[in-house]
Amino acid sequence: MTDLTGRTVLIAGATSASGLAATRALTAAGARVVATGRSAGKLAPLAALGARVDALDLADEHAVLALSRRLRHDGMPIDGLLHLVGGWRGGGGLAGQTEDDYRALEPSFSALRHLSRAFDEDLRASPAGRLAIVSSTAVARPLAGGANYAAVKAAGEAWTRAVAHGYARSAREAGAPLRAAAVIFRVQALAGLEDRLAAAYAGLWDAEAAALNDSTIELAQEGRSTP
Known part of the structure; x- marks a missing residue:
């Protein structure tokens, strides 16, 4: 078992169910988990598992920066970031993709931008920083009814690859080995994959950063391959 002590x-x-599974897996591996979300009530089960919980709007840049300052003040610079902010809005073909649908999905990308910037120093300074997002196979095969969704996921992937480039460049300029890695997990649907995602994320610490950085890992149900 991965040791994240x-x-x-x-x-x-x-x-979400994925957040619960990840919290369970990471705490079992010895990690200190900081679980975030908008609803303090929905974070309560994660606190019961031993996580520190912080209720905030991750699409609010100032709130995210304040969180990063609180954690550093408390002696908890992060070694890992698992981005699970998401959701689905779609259907109705291209004409059915409304502006409201897009705006409902956009906070996922905004949160990723705010978090990766606010915690960039932490992850690069960590002996083994690991950032991961959960994307979708829709990026490779976008459909008209999911155009907004695929576009937001594609933006998240592009941003994550830029983060990976930043990690590599920082290490190269410092003449130091690469210690941080940014990874994309792609799924067709998360339902039923929560435990596999949690294990795959925890397992990132078992591999060298150079082998992981700027990689895309596809996760599928047992016995199935992603399309």
């Missing part, structure tokens, strides 16, 4: 991991958007 001494690591601090921030789960962004932790109030």
